[in-house]
Amino acid sequence: xxxxxxxxxLSVTAWLLFRWRLANRWKGKPGTxxxxxxxxxxxxxxxxxxxxxxxxDCATGMHFCLKRENWIDRLFKSLGLSQEQxxxxxxxxERVYVLSDDKRLSYLLRLKSELHAPLxxxxxxxxxxxxxxRKLWCRDKRLWIEAKPAKxxxxxxxxxxxxxxxxxxxxxxxxxxxxxxxSPGSGSPxxxxxxxxxxxxxxxxxxxxxxxxxxxxxxxxxxxxxDNTELMMLSLGVGSFxxxxxxxxxxxFLGRTSRxxxxxxxxxxxxxxxxxxxxxxxxxxxxxxxxxMAARPVxxxxxxxxxxxxxxxxxxxxxxxxxAAGGELDxxxxxxxxxxxxxxxxxxxxxxLPLHLGALGMRWIDAPEPVPSQGKP
Numbered sequence: 001x002x003x004x005x006x007x008x009x010l011s012v013t014a015w016l017l018f019r020w021r022l023a024n025r026w027k028g029k030p031g032t033x034x035x036x037x038x039x040x041x042x043x044x045x046x047x048x049x050x051x052x053x054x055x056x057d058c059a060t061g062m063h064f065c066l067k068r069e070n071w072i073d074r075l076f077k078s079l080g081l082s083q084e085q086x087x088x089x090x091x092x093x094e095r096v097y098v099l100s101d102d103k104r105l106s107y108l109l110r111l112k113s114e115l116h117a118p119l120x121x122x123x124x125x126x127x128x129x130x131x132x133x134r135k136l137w138c139r140d141k142r143l144w145i146e147a148k149p150a151k152x153x154x155x156x157x158x159x160x161x162x163x164x165x166x167x168x169x170x171x172x173x174x175x176x177x178x179x180x181x182x183s184p185g186s187g188s189p190x191x192x193x194x195x196x197x198x199x200x201x202x203x204x205x206x207x208x209x210x211x212x213x214x215x216x217x218x219x220x221x222x223x224x225x226x227d228n229t230e231l232m233m234l235s236l237g238v239g240s241f242x243x244x245x246x247x248x249x250x251x252x253f254l255g256r257t258s259r260x261x262x263x264x265x266x267x268x269x270x271x272x273x274x275x276x277x278x279x280x281x282x283x284x285x286x287x288x289x290x291x292x293m294a295a296r297p298v299x300x301x302x303x304x305x306x307x308x309x310x311x312x313x314x315x316x317x318x319x320x321x322x323x324a325a326g327g328e329l330d331x332x333x334x335x336x337x338x339x340x341x342x343x344x345x346x347x348x349x350x351x352x353l354p355l356h357l358g359a360l361g362m363r364w365i366d367a368p369e370p371v372p373s374q375g376k377p
Contacts, residue, residue: 003285006213010278014205021197026053026144033164036172039144040160049153052131054164055144056171060178063193066136068123073097076261083256089113092120101257102190108181115177118170129162136171141184195262196259199250203267206274213281221336223288224331227362228353234360235283239276246271289358295354299371300325300333304329305347321345323368327352338366344370 043051076082085098085106094150098105098120109115122133122145131147145167149158205268225231227304244265254260311318319342323333333353337345345351351368358364 003289006209006278006282006285009212010205010209013209014202017204017208018198018201021201026055028053028055028167031160031164033161033168036168038164038168040164042155042158042160044155047155049149049155049158052147052149052158052160052163053149054145054160054167054171055142056168056175058138058141058143058175058178059184060138060141060175060182061141061184062100062102062105062178063190064098064102064105065138066119066123067097067099067134068098069095072261072265081251081255081264082258082261084258084376087116089116089120092116094124095120095256099258099262100190101192101259104182106118108177111181112173112177115170115174119174122167122170128166129159131163133167137176143171143178145171163243172271192254192257192259196252196263199246199253199263200266202246203271203274206278207270208274210274210276210278210281214277215280217284217345221338222367223356223364224333224335225284225358225364226331226333227286227358227364231284231287231360231362232280234362235280236276238283239272239279242279243267243275246275283360287358287362288356288364290359291356291357291364294359295356296328297352297365298325298327298329298355300329300351300353300368302345302349302351303332305342305345307342321368323351323353328355329353329363333365341367 011284028041028042031038031040039053039055041053042049073082073084077084085100086093087105087106097359109119119136122128122136127150128147130150130153132150133145133147135146137144137146147163157353247264250264251268254263300323302321303324304320306320308318308320310316317339319337319339321335321337321342323335325331325333345368350371352371353368354366356364356366
């Protein structure tokens with residue numbers, strides 16, 4: 001049951017994330033600057049500003065992002081794995097990284113040379129009304145910036161109008177250029193954008209579902225996989241192979257594009273965790289769900305029977321036993337039990353462990369059952 005649930009959840013999550021990445025989801029409050037409307041949205045955490053977005057309508061079919069170029073961008077460009085559109089303007093090209101493979105963008109920006117300096121200054125080292133601009137986005141007929149406070153700022157002290165007065169004249173000039181030369185439906189779409197969204201959606205879905213699966217396994221006391229080391233090694237091998245397939249797909253579909261290295265790094269770190277942890281959960285569930293062999297009872301002695309404070313601030317009680325199992329197991333086991341099962345056991349007693357061989361040959365056990373004292377030899 002859990003094996004199929006994991007696969008279905010992964011598929012649905014990947015599809016939803018793909019749709020979410022394609023869409024422009026943020027909604028802002030209305031504002032006016034120089035008699036013209038704009039939108040802004042303040043993201044905050046514990047009363048502190050985390051991010052400020054300021055956006056305007058932009059009647060274009062283009063999708064792109066401008067951001068500050070960093071050493072990772074330069075490294076992958078020097079290795080020939082990523083390729084960026086250049087304006088042949090040294091100050092702009094060294095400071096701004098163009099996340100787009102639509103050649104119309106560089107062509108249009110070259111025509112509007114008066115925009116080069118102000119757009120470059122967006123990503124300069126200085127502050128702009130107490131903020132530093134991180135990215136300039138154009139998606140779904142909207143143009144907006146994402147900015148972070150230069151220093152800690154209370155939400156009550158944030159005045160979006162100050163930054164709007166600074167950046168909107170440049171943004172409106174850019175929006176007019178895009179609307180007049182690259183209207184919706186004109187030109188060919190940026191297919192690399194769709195491929196990047198798909199790969200990152202798969203990567204994020206793997207990580208999210210893997211996290212949920214590990215949380216489920218963490219709170220479930222039984223079944224317990226006895227041969228867990230073998231399961232982990234198999235999961236590492238299969239997960240690494242799956243990760244290599246994703247990295248290969250990234251190189252194949254996005255090689256020598258502007259987004260290649262960003263997608264590659266996300267796949268490596270986020271997708272890498274999702275592949276290994278997700279495969280571990282799926283193989284564990286398969287090993288248990290598809291095990292058709294009857295359980296073999298194995299006797300074990302209770303050598304320790306104890307409780308421990310657990311949970312947040314030690315407000316809960318966790319129940320544990322240490323068992324010395326003989327027969328086919330021949331090992332010591334430390335198990336976490338529910339309160340009812342724990343109270344039925346006692347130190348020095350004997351329990352029966354239902355031992356299953358596993359569909360993949362990795363043994364697992366169900367909850368122990370006490371052996372009546374008169375049943376002892």
